[in-house]
Amino acid sequence: MNFTADIFSKFDKQWALLTAGNKDSFNTMTVSWGGLGTLWSRPVATVYVRTSRYTHEFMDREDYFTVSFFSEKYKKELGVLGSKSGRDMDKMNASGLTPKAVENSVTFEEAEVTLICKKLFMQNLDPVNMTEEIRETFYSKDAPHDMYIGEVVAII
Numbered sequence: 582m583n584f585t586a587d588i589f590s591k592f593d594k595q596w597a598l599l600t601a602g603n604k605d606s607f608n609t610m611t612v613s614w615g616g617l618g619t620l621w622s623r624p625v626a627t628v629y630v631r632t633s634r635y636t637h638e639f640m641d642r643e644d645y646f647t648v649s650f651f652s653e654k655y656k657k658e659l660g661v662l663g664s665k666s667g668r669d670m671d672k673m674n675a676s677g678l679t680p681k682a683v684e685n686s687v688t689f690e691e692a693e694v695t696l697i698c699k700k701l702f703m704q705n706l707d708p709v710n711m712t713e714e715i716r717e718t719f720y721s722k723d724a725p726h727d728m729y730i731g732e733v734v735a736i737i
């Protein structure tokens with residue numbers, strides 16, 4: 582596995598699609614918060630999903646998820662997938678991206694690179710343990726985040 586990235590801008594500036602499910606039943610959403618690193622002697626990707634997201638249901642149900650990165654020209658598509666919910670509409674068709682089955686999960690033909698992740702751990706980010714400033718800024722109106730850590734088992 583080979584992957585080179587400026588990790589402080591990879592999620593923050595480029596964004597990614599977080600996808601869980603299989604070709605017949607999956608959901609995807611745009612993420613810009615996440616991490617890449619090492620845990621339990623494994624390469625891992627960490628993502629943060631508010632409990633209100635439709636994707637959250639798939640993240641809980643599935644054993645695998647993918648994190649897919651795209652070139653700049655797909656920013657508009659990622660904007661759609663990050664502002665509409667799969668609960669309310671067929672946003673996949675609306676986005677114009679092409680889903681592609683990969684082992685245990687789904688990514689997109691247009692993705693530049695996809696991390697296939699095996700779920701190892703999830704936990705609620707309890708606002709009680711945050712600084713007041715973070716709690717007030719990010720959680721006074723919106724649902725809390727759950728953190729999912731996945732082992733990166735393949736990079737395609």
Ligand SMILES: Cc1cc2nc3c(=O)[nH]c(=O)nc-3n(C[C@H](O)[C@H](O)[C@H](O)COP(=O)(O)O)c2cc1C
Binds near residue numbers: 608609615630668
């Ligand atoms: C640039 C961008 C980054 C986002 N990052 C996250 C994130 O890291 N975690 C999260 O829970 N929601 C994030 N969102 C919001 C979800 O993508 C958005 O609520 C989406 O519509 C959820 O879709 P779903 O209900 O089909 O899962 C982001 C949205 C955008 C536009």
